[in-house]
Amino acid sequence: MATATVAKQQQQQSQDDQRRIEEDLAWAEKGTMLRRVKKGKITNLIKVSIDERKFFNYYSSNILCSIIPNSLKAVPVTELLEVRTGYSTDNLHNASKKYEFQESAPEYVCFSVIFSHHKFLHKSVDFAADTKETRDRWVSAMNHLLSIAKAKRIHFNENQFLVDKFKQADRNKNGTLSFDEIWHLLKKMNLQLSESYARAIFNESEDASTRDLQLNDKEFVNFFERLTDREELRLLMKQFSTEHVETWTVDDLQRFLTEIQKFPDVDRKKAESILDTFEPGQQDKGQEKLMGLMGMRRLLNSRWGNILKPDHEHIFMDMDQPLPQYFCNSSHNTYLTGSQIKGVASVEGYISALKRGARLLELDIFDGEGFPVITHKRTLIEPISLKNALESIKRCAFDVSPYPVILTIENHASLVQQRLMAEYFTDVLGDMLYKPSKDSTRMLFPSPNQLKKKFILRGKKVNLPDDDDEDSPNEKEGKRGKGDDEEKKVGSFFSLRKCASFKN
Numbered sequence: 028m029a030t031a032t033v034a035k036q037q038q039q040q041s042q043d044d045q046r047r048i049e050e051d052l053a054w055a056e057k058g059t060m061l062r063r064v065k066k067g068k069i070t071n072l073i074k075v076s077i078d079e080r081k082f083f084n085y086y087s088s089n090i091l092c093s094i095i096p097n098s099l100k101a102v103p104v105t106e107l108l109e110v111r112t113g114y115s116t117d118n119l120h121n122a123s124k125k126y127e128f129q130e131s132a133p134e135y136v137c138f139s140v141i142f143s144h145h146k147f148l149h150k151s152v153d154f155a156a157d158t159k160e161t162r163d164r165w166v167s168a169m170n171h172l173l174s175i176a177k178a179k180r181i182h183f184n185e186n187q188f189l190v191d192k193f194k195q196a197d198r199n200k201n202g203t204l205s206f207d208e209i210w211h212l213l214k215k216m217n218l219q220l221s222e223s224y225a226r227a228i229f230n231e232s233e234d235a236s237t238r239d240l241q242l243n244d245k246e247f248v249n250f251f252e253r254l255t256d257r258e259e260l261r262l263l264m265k266q267f268s269t270e271h272v273e274t275w276t277v278d279d280l281q282r283f284l285t286e287i288q289k290f291p292d293v294d295r296k297k298a299e300s301i302l303d304t305f306e307p308g309q310q311d312k313g314q315e316k317l318m319g320l321m322g323m324r325r326l327l328n329s330r331w332g333n334i335l336k337p338d339h340e341h342i343f344m345d346m347d348q349p350l351p352q353y354f355c356n357s358s359h360n361t362y363l364t365g366s367q368i369k370g371v372a373s374v375e376g377y378i379s380a381l382k383r384g385a386r387l388l389e390l391d392i393f394d395g396e397g398f399p400v401i402t403h404k405r406t407l408i409e410p411i412s413l414k415n416a417l418e419s420i421k422r423c424a425f426d427v428s429p430y431p432v433i434l435t436i437e438n439h440a441s442l443v444q445q446r447l448m449a450e451y452f453t454d455v456l457g458d459m460l461y462k463p464s465k466d467s468t469r470m471l472f473p474s475p476n477q478l479k480k481k482f483i484l485r486g487k488k489v490n491l492p493d494d495d496d497e498d499s500p501n502e503k504e505g506k507r508g509k510g511d512d513e514e515k516k517v518g519s520f521f522s523l524r525k526c527a528s529f530k531n
């Protein structure tokens with residue numbers, strides 16, 4: 028009886044949640060007026076809305092901007108990455124340094140939408156709502172949109188993708204695609220191929236009955252298939268088909284998954300359900316189920332085509348050995364999004380690396396105007412503040428893994444700013460900062476299990492009188508202030524050079 032009541036309450040709760048989500052989505056579809064924060068300044072009100080649960084739109088209300096096609100300010104839901112509250116992007120963080128900004132756009136009304144961008148990898152658009160309530164409603168609606176996007180990525184529908192791309196490419200809306208329209212699409216998708224090659228495929232894709240230098244939707248699918256054709260996959264299909272054809276029966280698929288991919292637990296029933304997943308809705312009732320080339324390609328992009336051993340998808344190693352015994356997923360020049368020369372330094376780079384499982388990040392620290400910054404030497408990269416970067420790193424460091432994060436410090440800062448650095452590391456990371464004990468160099472380094480949710484600083488020590496480190500970037504500063512107690516304090520943070528080497 029009690030269990031039945033609990034179950035009923037849970038059901039009621041989930042119905043209520045669903046209703047609220049639907050209400051928030053319908054509200055966001057109507058759209059609201061929000062202020063945008065651009066380059067640290069608050070803009071006039073603009074209309075922001077969700078379109079058919081497929082696009083996130085942020086149009087400008089400026090009459091001049093109304094001639095810009097809406098598609099330029101509409102982000103497909105599949106490109107959304109994250110929604111964040113507060114001052115948690117570079118832009119909002121910089122803007123919030125001004126008191127007037129905090130007054131007119133307090134942290135509790137701000138939110139940011141992050142999406143993938145063809146040039147910078149990530150782009151964030153920052154908004155300030157009029158009230159906290161409006162902000163929270165947007166965050167709820169966007170989070171739901173994100174879960175739709177995630178589901179779409181998992182159940183990627185190639186046909187729908189092609190239909191969408193076809194519509195998107197048809198710029199003059201005449202229902203067919205000219206070569207110029209196709210070429211424009213390929214460039215937008217960042218596909219590196221020569222114009223002559225694309226033109227040859229274009230010509231081959233035209234059906235003999237409609238040779239008009241235009242691709243209709245059927246010819247476009249043909250074009251896509253030719254463009255993405257992979258000879259070796261067709262050979263593989265033939266090799267594993269008992270009939271030596273480019274389709275697989277359930278038995279063929281089962282054999283492939285158990286013999287080649289070495290999945291231990293794929294019986295016939297399981298193989299059939301896998302086939303249904305990757306070749307959905309294409310099976311004639313009563314006929315034998317078959318997987319075609321497209322289905323097989325989808326299969327290879329899933330865990331069933333993963334190069335990793337299935338039992339290695341989870342932690343399988345002994346995680347109680349000293350940390351230097353392990354290889355580490357590391358990220359180099361993490362703060363850069365875009366190119367090394369012209370790109371922008373952004374906390375987004377760190378966030379995305381951590382979300383992809385990196386456990387080692389590199390911080391190139393230089394003197395900034397009054398406080399240390401992260402930047403790339405000898406380039407045009409705009410710096411980001413170290414404090415801001417640390418706050419973002421702390422926020423998402425352990426979202427995908429509890430194991431320690433190593434921050435490699437490439438230290439180019441003056442002693443004055445190094446003191447600030449030390450302060451930031453202690454203040455921002457607090458208890459999560461691993462501090463080696465005095466006799467740590469004589470003991471084994473702790474294990475990943477012992478260091479869960481800890482940050483380890485890796486860098487070079489300031490040259491103290493009894494120090495013989497030759498290539499320390501801090502050499503000069505070290506010599507200048509020998510015996511200074513504060514220097515020792517700074518130095519004590521960077522005392523891992525002997526133990527945290529990852530050469531294994």
Ligand SMILES: [Ca+2]
Nearest residue numbers: 197201203204
């Ligand atoms: Ca057209």
Ligand SMILES: [Ca+2]
Nearest residue numbers: 237239241242
């Ligand atoms: Ca044609």
